[in-house]
Amino acid sequence: MSLSEDKMAQIKRKLNASTKMKSKGKSKSSHSLGSPSSTKPRPRARLAPNELKWKAVNTSSFSGIDGGGGMMMLEELDDVDIEWDEGEGGSRVARFVATEGKKKKEKGKGKGKEKAVEDVTEINDDIDEEQEQENVADEEEEVTDEADEEEEESPDFAALAQEDMNDEDDEDHEDDGDEGEVEEEPLFDDALLPEWKDITLHTLLKKAFLATGYVKPTDIQKRAIPAGLSGRDVVGVAETGSGKTLAYSLPILSHLLRKPVPASKKRKLSGLILCPTRELALQVVDHLNALLKHTVSTTEDDEEEKEGTSSKSKGPPRISVGSVVGGLSAQKQKRILDRGCDILVATPGRLWDLIKADDDLASGIRTLRFLVIDEADRMIENGHFAELENIVRLTQRSEAATQGPDDDDPVFAQMSTLLEDSKARDDMQTFVFSATLSKDLQQNLKRRHQSGGRKKGKRSSTLEDLVDKLDFRDPKPEVIDLSPEGGVVSTLRESMIECVVSDKDLYLYYFLLRYPGRSLVFVGSIDGIRRLIPLFTLLQLPIFPLHSQLQQKQRLKNLDRFKSTKNGILIATDVAARGLDIPQVDHVIHFNLPRTADAYIHRSGRTARAKNEGFALQLCSPEDKGVQRALMKSLGRTHELPELPIESGFLPSLRERIRIAREIEKAEHTQQKSTHDKNWLIETAELMDLDIDPDLLSDQDDQDPDLPYTKKQKTKKGAKRVDVRGLKDELRGLLSEKLLARGVSARYPTSGSKIIVDDLLRETGHATLLGAGTKKAYDEVQSSKGKRKLGQKRGGAAAGLVNKKKKI
């Protein structure tokens, strides 16, 4: 086991930063770091890495995955030296060794020498983890390295110092809950934000609104926040992009800011926010941190900040927000949990996995003050209902909580003692939010409370069942339904292109070229994405995939690239349909139509957010027509969508590009497959100790009749070898040309039915499609009013769709 020098240097600098703060802030002994030359032999026994005393570095500027350059969080170790041993072949092996300070502490507690040895071993084990991380795929490495760089560039010394100050309390107060003092709420001049005046949020939050530009509450916030602040349970339904995240989060943040500052460093879990997808959970963390970072500075700092003279760093955040999601290091997430956070944002699958192995976490969930189910209707669809139900059950007060859904449920059998011993809080508040919760469900919710509470019974998996499991403390939860008529927001314009299935690629290409902008393309299957990515990459479009079979870090990276690329294109399954708040998505394209109206609403809701304009396009083949009519009907539409005007003069050239790109793609695919087959053959032959006929591995199509069967299969008679390089050159040539609209002459730009000379001179025309104009897609279509009535001309009422949830 050895670490690269770079990696060690990074670790060393990290540790240096923290130790410098120690010696500066207090008169503790300084912790020198070993260098290769100061190598001494040390014990080498090992312990599990999660037993190390990793500590979060709370900075005011760092905000998780996106804001942190792909890094989840920063962590540090104190009281550690690094020493170097000679490894095999002259490599150097790093050992982390507990320093005097730590040993003294342990001795003081009566544990003495053995404990110090344990410390050495647990630290060494963490090197294993670092080493493991070095072995991950290149792309992941890149993410980690970027994160490390960022970490070094901006260490937040004030935060480190603050952590340090708390160190001494660390072991004496495990969890003191609310024993600290209540911090005085600073004054705030309501005249600065008159629209927030009547909402009694903590003034630090209002101060943060000034910085973030949230000058007035959105409609759902106006209704939900006061209800949340007054202790009510809230079920909130409001259009996509309407600020539901803050609608449920602000009452929690305000409550926590008004709570006494805990005397101990370990934070007690107060709020749990459950989200259906990993990206959404991480986004919620970022959203909250982006707001919270404005709640820590003093007025004096603000003044200096405005003038650019502030040299002070801000203190640690008053509220810490952690995340637990699948696909990222469970060890690290466990460490975050061990250290404690005020609010946890999680996906149910990973959270339940951690709960099963951690009684502290289970009792933390049991004594939550706030439980939020975001995108509640989606949560029950993504295969995690059982986990979700189990988590929710931990928050129930009644006896049912201590009994599993089935008598033989092993997890609950294991947990029953814990559940019997600890009581769920009586004042827990539950918030359930989505853009799409059926009216029936809302009615049932009210009826349930009128009829006296939850039903007992076996596990099932509808939203109604979930709501039934939620132990609302409020006899009458506040149900706020602000869902818009027609499902989608009023600033969204919708349109369609009707074409045969095989032309969908062509029309998608046309649209992406014709209307540059940030576009999110929804495809019905991962295979569909895998087919389109190479095609559009060959066509030189900035396209990124997002689907569940990508590694989590790759998913986050692609999302980041999409966000930061001008005219970027994200091609995704419905994993991107919910909740993602990506700035300035201009277009959503339904390459394949969704199967439910709810999915259509959420997909389309990735554009036209927060009252901005947005455009949604359906690519609709004759086979899709029935589904489309049913969709529109279930959304309560009475008119067909307007068709997007197509400038068909461009299509032949685009078709030719696509043809060549497909041919290249096919040839490359065949080549890859052939290489794969040959490799397989070689490996198998080696395993079986056989010689291979060289002809089998040859690329020559000599058509020898004696060739074995496999070879004959590969060399179809008369099949021409494809000149991939030639095709690529040809495509490159075509892509470098500007295309001309019908009626435009390149030779005589002042002639013809479309005169483009002014555009060319002033560079005001379309960048690649000459004569196409520069109208935005949004402006190409008006609202569907006055258009063809749904089913009027082409007949055939929508079949099969009874309500929004039903699959078409």
Ligand SMILES: Nc1ncnc2c1ncn2[C@@H]1O[C@H](COP(=O)(O)OP(=O)(O)OP(=O)(O)O)[C@@H](O)[C@H]1O
């Ligand atoms: N009061 C406000 N003023 C201005 N912008 C706001 C306000 N509240 C939230 N926003 C912004 O609105 C955007 C959408 O918010 P959010 O993601 O919470 O919407 P949502 O209703 O949860 O959407 P979805 O249903 O798609 O999940 C975010 O970029 C957020 O920063």
